[in-house]
Amino acid sequence: MQKIAVGVLGATGMVGQQYIRLLENHPWFEVAYVAASPQSAGKQYKEALKNGWLVGGELPARVGELVVGDVSDVAAAAKKCAFVFSAFEMPEKDLIRQYENEYAAADMPVFSNASAHRGTDNVPMIIAEINPHHLDIIPEQQKQNGWKKGFIVVKPNCSLQSYLTPIFALMKEGYEVEKLIITTLQAISGAGYPGVASLDVVDNVVPYIDGEEEKTENEPLKILGEAKGGTFVPHRGLAISAHCNRVPVTDGHLACVNVAFGKKKPSREEILSIWQTFRADPQTLDLPFAPKQPIIYRDEPNRPQPRKDRDADKAMAVSVGRLREDSVFDFKFASLSHNTVRGAAGGGILAAELAYKKGYIAH
Amino acid sequence: MQKIAVGVLGATGMVGQQYIRLLENHPWFEVAYVAASPQSAGKQYKEALKNGWLVGGELPARVGELVVGDVSDVAAAAKKCAFVFSAFEMPEKDLIRQYENEYAAADMPVFSNASAHRGTDNVPMIIAEINPHHLDIIPEQQKQNGWKKGFIVVKPNCSLQSYLTPIFALMKEGYEVEKLIITTLQAISGAGYPGVASLDVVDNVVPYIDGEEEKTENEPLKILGEAKGGTFVPHRGLAISAHCNRVPVTDGHLACVNVAFGKKKPSREEILSIWQTFRADPQTLDLPFAPKQPIIYRDEPNRPQPRKDRDADKAMAVSVGRLREDSVFDFKFASLSHNTVRGAAGGGILAAELAYKKGYIAH
Amino acid sequence: MQKIAVGVLGATGMVGQQYIRLLENHPWFEVAYVAASPQSAGKQYKEALKNGWLVGGELPARVGELVVGDVSDVAAAAKKCAFVFSAFEMPEKDLIRQYENEYAAADMPVFSNASAHRGTDNVPMIIAEINPHHLDIIPEQQKQNGWKKGFIVVKPNCSLQSYLTPIFALMKEGYEVEKLIITTLQAISGAGYPGVASLDVVDNVVPYIDGEEEKTENEPLKILGEAKGGTFVPHRGLAISAHCNRVPVTDGHLACVNVAFGKKKPSREEILSIWQTFRADPQTLDLPFAPKQPIIYRDEPNRPQPRKDRDADKAMAVSVGRLREDSVFDFKFASLSHNTVRGAAGGGILAAELAYKKGYIAH
């Protein structure tokens, strides 16, 4: 099989690099095009990395040789790749939305890590194990925008991926979840590079991450919601409250979660059983980036821990532990996922694999 | 005024050292006696510190020259000091209780940092700004034990001191608090020395501290309770749930708190006003270790932070920030206190100052 | 005595803040003026701190109320202060030199933390305990520049202050030092704020600090040199080699030093004795910022350590330890000083105190 040529937009940033790292040796996709800002355009990719290669291992040599395109040159991209991963890190959301729309209009599906389009009514926000069926809005999205083969899919914020899959697994089995109180301990890589100042996290933690609590509280409702008439209607009946903290950990977001169920409440054993047996489309379809077991429960009293558990199953599994009865709500637990793999580039790749397998990506 | 001679039991441990550091130049009290295990007894204090001086600055020279007594030699202590601070760090709670009883029986009031007597019905667990009136059980405690001048007072666990004073301040103004969900990010000094292994907190956090969540959930109920018939009856109507995490911070416990009030709910402005004007006995009595303002509210969006706020007002004030309305409960906020000063030795000294000022310490 | 009004240039940066923090309650000097870039000018100082107060404790309230002047408005400064501390952090050295010259020309002595004028032939680079007599070039400097009361004094880079005083103490006693090989482990605060990216120092060290090794190797030669004909001639006969590393420590630069003497070699006992008895002008003149004992030798096998020793004697003393015979050179040792106090603002204040006491500052 010939691999499908893909492009990475915002390729010089940390998320862009992570896409390139993870796509190396991907069985279906191959990075054929990289684009960045005009300052980088025209340089070889390896020369355009002003802060160097930030994501571990070595820059794949073949990608290092690619000449960086200008992100605004959509036509150039269209010649080189079948679809794109959007890894923009710039603050201008309007501009990101505009770019992503232009790529979609030029027949290139866009899988975006940026938050710009997360609020767009007809753009699915995908966690592949939770709402794979949200991809089915694509034809409607294309129709509404007048796009033929292009479309836009986004992945949610990295902060919620550590806890939402375990919660969803319980909901899927018929246990209504009404309240969630969550405190996250988030890794510094979530802020990119240079990102968090070292003086903020050496002998310190910071009880605030700009915009993060809002995303943690709101994005799950869209993910758990349903499409009606070509637009997503948020899930109702679930209230989420989040504290987001920055801690001196390189990778891996940890969440401390209190959960209140509706009338029907599972036992501890039922919860454990549900988590251990939970499988979804990525597993059924045997997608390359799918973790074999999406939720790994750890029995040790002091797990999950970021350094020890973030890399579980290619850094794509969610590790959960410390499930115990709660004196205020029903249960509490701790959960963890790798923020720049599962919570960013890896999650984006998994969504693209899913879309490809479902036939939405023409090539 | 001649200073009152005090002893420190368990003087070579980290909490014992902290007492000695903080008592240097105390206006009322002077360390006249130090006691430790038989292995250390007979040595000069400075020679007995096998891990060195761990608590910052230099070992006070005068104390360094003291000869360490054996903790089991209560008579020796009785000759040298009017009361003692108990800083035992050994795991045997029965033995600690036995020692503390013996010192009390020998006419020496005991102010204890250990958890051994926290569950004892007639032993007051004091946060000086919250339940100073609990000291009034002392005559009853003496009567029940047949002690004359001795008695036992304990301070609570360090994990709850960051959030309980702000919560109490609201309760005191008539706002009933019904539910608290708390996640703590706790400093490594809380585990003493050598304590937490570096491999557990470099590029890592640990979502578990042995026994800490139980203390965080239960001890507040005694502190907020009332004495009836010579025994403390826990406060009712408040449910607390805690997640306790260890983070790579030297000193300063941070708590992320969600609070649900009863029917009467304060506004954000009322809460801020209550916190800023909160004063209690330590302030009224102008005790040496009393922070001028027990609760300092910080307006910056990203405070309190351990390294920046732990030392506020001699490390005795609680710093609070990020008060905001909560989508699940009523309000949420972050709060912080210095775990080895306010949460340990400093809190013990403040309790002793209070007891002295109230006339319970004869000399 | 009425305090002397001083100004701080570059007041909003981290070094500027450190000056303001340290000068609070100074017995001789009082911050009467703060200046920064045009963007900050006109605002109250407390409003101009876009990254907040970074240097510990609280911003002194009185200084917080000062209106920030524009650094280019030299006349405004001249009305408000007798001399200035220059804490510029901008990269343009030419511009810094120009500003410092303008302030000096306007009758304001300048004590600079910037590196811009360190290479200027007639500008003394002062470590108050080492080369106080270098201040005597001031009249010559004024004559050469046509300045009346103004002049420029600089302090050296923070990286060399941990080891140069101990080395100088030995040279002063007649032991010629021929070779020094030094490896530093430097704190992140040396790079200001935001400075070092957290991803560079969590679970990591960086064996490189831009420009730092050159300064560490060259600046000592000027400090140890002598003025001849109104210009400083570097010390000869001493070769220095430096490796400079960045480590995840907030404050405190540590140096590992190998030293080769000339023909006359001291014994270990002589070295210890020299260090312990070393005193210089700041001590003799009892300057407010002078450490009582400039070099503190620690006997413990594992000291000095940044967190434990950086604050020795108001963070102005150099802590030394581990003196041992060397299998390649003659001796080796480890030494440490606080980089933002002794190595920056505190060292600048001490130089100003010295100049004042010597009569160079008119007021």
Next chain:
Amino acid sequence: MQKIAVGVLGATGMVGQQYIRLLENHPWFEVAYVAASPQSAGKQYKEALKNGWLVGGELPARVGELVVGDVSDVAAAAKKCAFVFSAFEMPEKDLIRQYENEYAAADMPVFSNASAHRGTDNVPMIIAEINPHHLDIIPEQQKQNGWKKGFIVVKPNCSLQSYLTPIFALMKEGYEVEKLIITTLQAISGAGYPGVASLDVVDNVVPYIDGEEEKTENEPLKILGEAKGGTFVPHRGLAISAHCNRVPVTDGHLACVNVAFGKKKPSREEILSIWQTFRADPQTLDLPFAPKQPIIYRDEPNRPQPRKDRDADKAMAVSVGRLREDSVFDFKFASLSHNTVRGAAGGGILAAELAYKKGYIAH
């Protein structure tokens, strides 16, 4: 090919775990036996890990099922494995020597990570790329001890592996090295678990590691020496001086090195060329654990860095950077290797592969 059964002595410690982790899926060797102290003996290996699995990833399931033997039961080991890796972490060197001798006497070659036998005259201390020919002393060692098939090979301390290969590569090309001054920044994993206390390395570094400088200075002389008459004679003419520091890094020892050559001095270009083309027996023999390129030179100005470079080529390559002319000696550079892989278990496995390939291991 059937795999060779190997045993791991001291299997529950951190080095023992690392051996087990690295040997999983080894093409030649298979862990068939694990032994530890009497307290662990008789338990399943997975149950015997009182501190859990410390070395990343998951405990290999098959090994977890093995029943732990008592290290003193040499006969039991002899039945199950052809040779053993010794990963003893206990302080009693005499006892380790005794055990290792007993295993060798029982026909089991011993590859030891312990320091106990490093000083033994006829025991080769192997870095496979440097002194593979030292294995040729094995027949002599067997003869002297009256052993038939057993023998003892040790690997050196982890602190010197980061710099010795680059130095040796230059010596091999005829450039005599006369002086080395080295400062190491060593990872916490070097001390095992719990090992370094977190209070020693959060916001801190420690300029001392017990016994480490002596090993760093002396062991290279044996490695570079030659066997004469059945005993190793240390290399002469090279003086080494070391400072060893502990820094808050999980894995990866960094060394800052100053090197003085004899009369014949290479140019910078020659050095770079020598390093890049350096190959030795492990590469020629294509040993499974051999890095393809033993010395990787990095051109970036700020490399090598522990987190970014420790895993180079299966964590078996040495990364070098910052080669520059030295103002005191001839050249200086920074180098880095993974302390628990290249510097411990991985180095031991490579030595065993070499011995196997050379025919010293019968099976």
